Amino acid sequence: MAQITIVYYSETGNTEAMASMVAKGVEAAGATAKVVSVDGFDAAELKEEVAFALGCPAMGDEVLEEGTMEPFVEEVAKFAAGKKIGLFGSYGWGDGEWMRNWVKQMQDAGAEVLGGEDAICCDAPDDEAEEKLVELGKKLAE
């Protein structure tokens, strides 16, 4: 059975909750979901995978979290060409700029970003966000 890895960074739990919703979609499609925090996770583990998901909230000033997630994403970008990647995350007060930039970064690296910048939500995921995240999980598992 296919396994889809979902790697996330989250400080207050919103993006972590989103990761569980992506996992729900993966499992609904009949695959196994592996949900892991980026802390201590080696990017090389994703190298041989065809599809995976990455989650990070808007941090700093419309950027990825800089201590752990940004260096991790830099590593992933090196082998992202040809991969199907789902990107998701929570934000507080912005307009999703961090996600637009992140999608572009991964597309420039040659990845297909499933759902583009769609899988974002303000603060905690509501029912509408859950629907999008479950859909994303299903697409990843296809």
Ligand SMILES: Cc1cc2nc3c(=O)[nH]c(=O)nc-3n(C[C@H](O)[C@H](O)[C@H](O)COP(=O)(O)O)c2cc1C
């Ligand atoms: C240090 C810091 C910087 C942030 N910068 C932004 C930002 O630039 N734009 C934005 O919309 N939200 C920003 N936020 C809000 C978070 O993205 C928001 O609270 C999000 O829900 C946190 O997700 P988490 O619970 O997964 O950590 C920031 C929050 C913190 C703590």
